[in-house]
Amino acid sequence: MAKHDQVWDYLKEHRDLLFKAAQLGNFKFLGKLIELYPDLVHLKDDDEQTIFHIAIMYRHDDLFKLIDQIGFNKQLVASYSDSNENSLLHLAAKYPDPRPLSTVPGAALEMQRELRIFKDVEKLVMPSFRGLKNSEGKTPRELFTTTHAGLQKDGEKWMRNTASQCMLVATIIATVVFQAAFTVPGGVNDAGGNNNLEGTPTHRGNVVFRIFVMTDIIALSSSSISILMFLSILTSRYAQDNFFRSLPVKLVIGLLTLFVSIATMMLAFISSFYLAYNHYKSMSIPILGTIFVFLPLLVFGMSQYGLLREILSSSFHFRFFPSHYNVRKQK
Structure with a gap:
């Protein structure tokens, strides 16, 4: 137990490494850590964001899939808001800046992928969070429409x-x-005698x-x-x-x-x-x-x-x- 507590204290002191791994989409590393230390899902950075907030910001699907395995706590994690009052759904609504390297052929399919991510997160959060406004006074749907206007035209x-x-x-x-x-x-x-x-x-x-x-x-x-x-x-x-x-x-x-x-x-x-x-x-x-x-x-x-x-x-x-x-x- 002492060794376990030492590792946990070390992880909390060096939490930037965890959030960097989330930003890079290091699914295997974080998946193993969460298996050993489930409380990592509640750890926040200076912007009050968990590793799942960062994962959805950078569109790392594999990392964000871990939410499905958190059990009863997944609703709690999905309810966390960052320092700008952005819920997980707000971050799913934002189009990443800088624009991510597209892995799908064509802007229309990229738009489909963005909608799919937004709708999947929308199913995860509680219904009351779908109309929640951030510090800019925008709901997730309004934010999605604003940030994806250019992609929609493309x-x-x-x-x-x-x-x-x-x-x-x-x-x-x-x-x-x-x-x-x-x-x-x-x-x-031709006729040939046989009509x-x-x-x-x-x-x-x-x-x-x-x-x-x-x-x-x-x-x-x-x-x-x-x-x-x-x-x-x-x-x-x-x-x-x-x-x-x-x-x-x-x-x-x-x-x-x-x-x-x-x-x-x-x-x-x-x-x-x-x-x-x-x-x-x-x-x-x-x-x-x-x-x-x-x-x-x-x-x-x-x-x-x-x-x-x-x-x-x-x-x-x-x-x-x-x-x-x-x-x-x-x-």
């Missing part, structure tokens, strides 16, 4: 540019596959031709959905809360349907290409054509994978307060 610009460019691609695909529907591979049957077959596709009984028809229909349908999604983004109000779920979900649907339209357009082209060249003894031309046609699809998938993963992760998996961290709860 997010709108990024979202509009992305939607415009993708909508152009989707429109081109829709035009191509629409025209392909009336350009039947292999042509149509029942007149005007019907030459390869109508071929499995490859059926693949061409289905993929062309799917390409036209998916590209049309993609156009509608991107058009919906361009005509949105771009309200603050729309960046949290509405706009990202529309962007995901638009990108996924655009990917499907590209893939099915490539399949329609390959099937048409095969019908045109299947009379050759060598299959090298259809095989090479298939390989090179799928290269654009691969490039598109690799370039957009990170964006789709980030949007899906931020929109549908709220990882700010997980329960799998090995930190001992207080009894």
